[in-house]
Amino acid sequence: RTRVLVVANQKGGVGKTTTAVNLAAALAQSGQRLLVVDLDPQGNASTALSVLHSEGTPSSYDVLTGRLPFDQVTVECPDVPNLFVLPATIDLAGAEVELVSLVARETRLQKALDGHLAAQEARGQRYDYVLIDCPPSLGLLTVNALAAGRELLIPVQCEYYALEGLTQLLRTIESIRDHLNPQLRVAAIVLTMYDARTRLAAGVADEVRGHFGDAVLKTAIPRSVRISEAPSYGQTVLTYDPGSPGSLSYLEAASELAAQTREA
Amino acid sequence: RTRVLVVANQKGGVGKTTTAVNLAAALAQSGQRLLVVDLDPQGNASTALSVLHSEGTPSSYDVLTGRLPFDQVTVECPDVPNLFVLPATIDLAGAEVELVSLVARETRLQKALDGHLAAQEARGQRYDYVLIDCPPSLGLLTVNALAAGRELLIPVQCEYYALEGLTQLLRTIESIRDHLNPQLRVAAIVLTMYDARTRLAAGVADEVRGHFGDAVLKTAIPRSVRISEAPSYGQTVLTYDPGSPGSLSYLEAASELAAQTREA
Ligand SMILES: Nc1ncnc2c1ncn2[C@@H]1O[C@H](COP(=O)(O)OP(=O)(O)OP(=O)(O)O)[C@@H](O)[C@H]1O
Ligand SMILES: Nc1ncnc2c1ncn2[C@@H]1O[C@H](COP(=O)(O)OP(=O)(O)OP(=O)(O)O)[C@@H](O)[C@H]1O
Numbered sequence: 001r002t003r004v005l006v007v008a009n010q011k012g013g014v015g016k017t018t019t020a021v022n023l024a025a026a027l028a029q030s031g032q033r034l035l036v037v038d039l040d041p042q043g044n045a046s047t048a049l050s051v052l053h054s055e056g057t058p059s060s061y062d063v064l065t066g067r068l069p070f071d072q073v074t075v076e077c078p079d080v081p082n083l084f085v086l087p088a089t090i091d092l093a094g095a096e097v098e099l100v101s102l103v104a105r106e107t108r109l110q111k112a113l114d115g116h117l118a119a120q121e122a123r124g125q126r127y128d129y130v131l132i133d134c135p136p137s138l139g140l141l142t143v144n145a146l147a148a149g150r151e152l153l154i155p156v157q158c159e160y161y162a163l164e165g166l167t168q169l170l171r172t173i174e175s176i177r178d179h180l181n182p183q184l185r186v187a188a189i190v191l192t193m194y195d196a197r198t199r200l201a202a203g204v205a206d207e208v209r210g211h212f213g214d215a216v217l218k219t220a221i222p223r224s225v226r227i228s229e230a231p232s233y234g235q236t237v238l239t240y241d242p243g244s245p246g247s248l249s250y251l252e253a254a255s256e257l258a259a260q261t262r263e264a
Numbered sequence: 265r266t267r268v269l270v271v272a273n274q275k276g277g278v279g280k281t282t283t284a285v286n287l288a289a290a291l292a293q294s295g296q297r298l299l300v301v302d303l304d305p306q307g308n309a310s311t312a313l314s315v316l317h318s319e320g321t322p323s324s325y326d327v328l329t330g331r332l333p334f335d336q337v338t339v340e341c342p343d344v345p346n347l348f349v350l351p352a353t354i355d356l357a358g359a360e361v362e363l364v365s366l367v368a369r370e371t372r373l374q375k376a377l378d379g380h381l382a383a384q385e386a387r388g389q390r391y392d393y394v395l396i397d398c399p400p401s402l403g404l405l406t407v408n409a410l411a412a413g414r415e416l417l418i419p420v421q422c423e424y425y426a427l428e429g430l431t432q433l434l435r436t437i438e439s440i441r442d443h444l445n446p447q448l449r450v451a452a453i454v455l456t457m458y459d460a461r462t463r464l465a466a467g468v469a470d471e472v473r474g475h476f477g478d479a480v481l482k483t484a485i486p487r488s489v490r491i492s493e494a495p496s497y498g499q500t501v502l503t504y505d506p507g508s509p510g511s512l513s514y515l516e517a518a519s520e521l522a523a524q525t526r527e528a
């Protein structure tokens with residue numbers, strides 16, 4: 001069965017996009033078939049995966065508002081085989097207000113994605129993983145992702161403020177589970193921008209592991225400038241600098257995630 | 265006249281809160297009277313300024329929804345004299361959806377703040393500066409701030425993705441200027457987390473300075489772990505480690521900002 005993972009955390013800049021695109025690339029390199037859904041109006045995931053996303057390009061905005069079917073909008077990532085992308089454009093910025101007054105405003109992505117997954121399966125092109133990159137908020141775009149997803153992937157930056165936001169996120173997840181999507185569960189928490197030289201990072205990591213136990217991946221993603229340089233070349237770190245610590249840590253995190261599938 | 269500065273950028277994690285609280289502390293230390301308005305449901309600015317903000321505490325949520333007057337909600341920062349705070353609580357997370365259907369949904373903060381500034385002036389306790397910390401989105405909370413503010417302070421992280429978001433932000437500001445607040449102008453762009461050792465940071469800084477010229481403060485805020493440790497002690501870096509490069513750079517940035525007042 002296709003794993004549908006929502007990459008979410010309303011705290012800004014914690015590594016949601018970086019984790020979504022690099023994990024996707026790592027999983028695709030191991031032969032899995034991947035779909036990345038970009039739900040952030042900034043379109044950072046589309047940039048990192050070298051997919052056109054200027055204003056007016058067919059995008060997740062058209063899918064959410066029912067203007068275009070999923071199949072017509074999804075494109076292949078030129079940099080990584082087996083990796084497909086539903087791009088996000090700036091048009092999405094207006095979607096939250098537009099969606100508020102529509103019927104079934106919270107479940108539009110769920111319906112569109114379920115239809116697309118079924119169609120792909122029928123064509124013998126089933127996805128192994130779908131990763132949905134969310135904006136830094138708990139508004140209707142993220143709610144749509146949480147309703148459509150089956151599992152959650154929560155990047156947590158090893159910084160103090162990142163801890164504070166976790167309680168708010170888990171409360172929102174509870175209420176999504178109660179009202180929209182009872183199957184939603186936390187698949188993994190990923191520690192990001194871990195700087196082994198600072199007490200702060202070690203302290204935050206200990207606190208998160210102490211609180212969430214095995215839900216936290218053993219692999220922590222190190223702070224690495226190669227990771228933050230890659231998107232300026234329209235690449236993931238996997239292809240930009242394959243031997244770097246950043247790249248290796250995402251490969252390890254991907255195999256930890258894949259190992260969960262076998263256990264389930 | 266009181267300067268009302270909106271600290272905004274929809275890109276997450278670029279240093280909005282860090283810049284708002286540390287600039288405010290630096291200006292307060294030089295004898296100015298400051299008000300920090302926390303409009304982010306995460307309440308990070310309230311945390312950094314050691315102000316209670318657990319659920320249900322009187323907050324900016326009550327002011328925006330008209331339940332409580334500004335005067336009854338504002339508290340003094342225990343760590344820094346001359347610095348007052350309108351705290352944010354988790355209750356604010358629901359405000360965006362709640363505000364959508366209210367009358368004058370975009371100008372609620374403007375009306376409440378204008379009233380409070382007039383009352384403070386009448387009491388002989390005029391604020392010199394108001395800094396409004398925004399969440400990482402361009403939703404109704406940020407629109408309320410942009411309608412209430414007179415100037416904009418835009419933190420830009422020296423990373424690639426930060427560049428992409430600027431166009432979207434400037435477009436939103438244009439439309440706010442056209443429909444809600446014609447006086448709104450960009451007072452300053454502040455480069456944050458500048459790591460002199462990386463080509464990426466220098467490249468981004470050059471690009472921003474090339475594009476925005478003198479609007480960019482000469483002082484760039486360096487990446488410094490002391491800055492990110494301070495909030496875990498409920499302090500600004502000004503009091504946590506006064507002699508550190510991070511603290512000194514915020515003092516310099518504050519005096520650059522203050523010098524603009526004299527020119528105006
Ligand atoms: N492990 C890392 N080491 C160094 N830099 C990183 C790392 N992970 C992410 N970054 C950089 O940190 C910044 C924030 O990361 P990213 O944009 O992925 O976070 P986000 O949570 O998606 O942000 P937003 O909340 O705006 O969507 C980016 O400039 C990115 O390149
Ligand atoms: N100059 C700096 N050096 C090192 N760390 C910094 C610096 N400025 C901010 N930080 C850290 O980077 C993280 C992001 O900063 P901050 O929370 O202020 O950004 P923000 O734009 O307010 O985020 P959000 O979009 O979630 O509101 C925080 O953990 C903060 O402590």
Ligand SMILES: [Mg+2]
Pocket residue numbers: 016017018040044134135
């Ligand atoms: Mg992102």
Ligand SMILES: [Mg+2]
Pocket residue numbers: 280281282304308398399
């Ligand atoms: Mg903030």
